Amino acid sequence: MEFKSIGTIKSSFSEPAVPEEMRKENSVILVNEEFEDGLYKIEESTHLQVLFYFDKSKGYELIAERRVGGLKGVFASRTPGRPNPIGVTVVELIEKRGRELEVKGLDAIDNTPVIDIKPYVPVFDESS
Template sequence: MDNELKMELKPIGLVNSPIREKPANGFNWREIVAEIVIRPELAEGLDGLADFSHIMVYWWMHQATDPAKMALKVYPRGRKELPPVGVFASRSPYRPNSIGRATVRLLERRDNILLVQGLDAIDGTPVLDIKPFIPGYDSPAEGASAPEWATRHQRQV
């Protein structure tokens, strides 16, 4: 691309999690309860969110920004016995843009704090956006499929 678009993202809040550093591959995030602390001046933007059981959280993987670790081909889940795939066919944290996303259970809202379950982001992670999960609208299309390695240990929140 000749004309690179310059973007500026500002965090809307931070993750407060008991997980302080990236755990080993295969770690089960399903039971982890964390807080998302939204900037106080944005708290009004959370009105109505507690009516949803699940939310989608988008964040910046702030500890996965080393360009030397970004590769276009990676081993799925770091498993060298599997054939490499393109980075966009993986969940590798080392990407051209280190954006993370998860659909998590919303347990509670207290003013500017969201209590969530299943967020696979470490303590101090900057949150970029939050959207409600709407069944049917945000669910996969009929006939969606994935390779066996990707579905063997599916997340369930």
């Protein structure tokens, strides 16, 4: 399966940090010009789900000591080191300016490629 970048994250974090700290800051998703029309009416959503590519991730371990909860399988963990290194995070949409989305809550470093943006829909995205 071949996927392409649809945009890029602009963040004040140029190196990985603790996700909890990264999510306190605002960042910007700059959508590529060719996809700008795909943002039509996105401001109707207060929250978005962002899929991004952990492009700095090098390989993965099927079972390893994780940052949270000790020894776990890769699919029982949110580690960036995954067979398919895709991150999924829900963010608050602060402002849309043309093809820039200012968001709060994104835990991705500067220049991370974006794979997809979806409106956050509780019925799909929440456990209850």
